[in-house]
Amino acid sequence: MRNNVKMARIQSDLTQQQLADKVGVTRQTISLIEKGKYNPTLKLCLEICYAVNQSLDQLFWNDQEE
DSSP, rough: OOOOOOHHHTTOOOOOHHHHHHHOHHHHHHHHHHHHHHOHHHHHHHHHHHHHHOOOOHHHOOOOOO
16 A cells, blocks of 8 residues: 655654654554555554644545556
8 A cells, every 4th residue: 555654754854763652653663654565554544644644545545546
């Protein structure tokens, strides 16, 4: 799944470690999410959204064509 987590994190002026600390996961988990190699739970997706002040659609929306 493609996502916009990295861009939102950078716009929020957060490092991977800072975002990880805010949402209660490891930096490695954030890295994997940003690379699309880890599918986070809905709860974790929402925590990330709150941390970077973005909506679920803005960060994780998948077009049906994909």
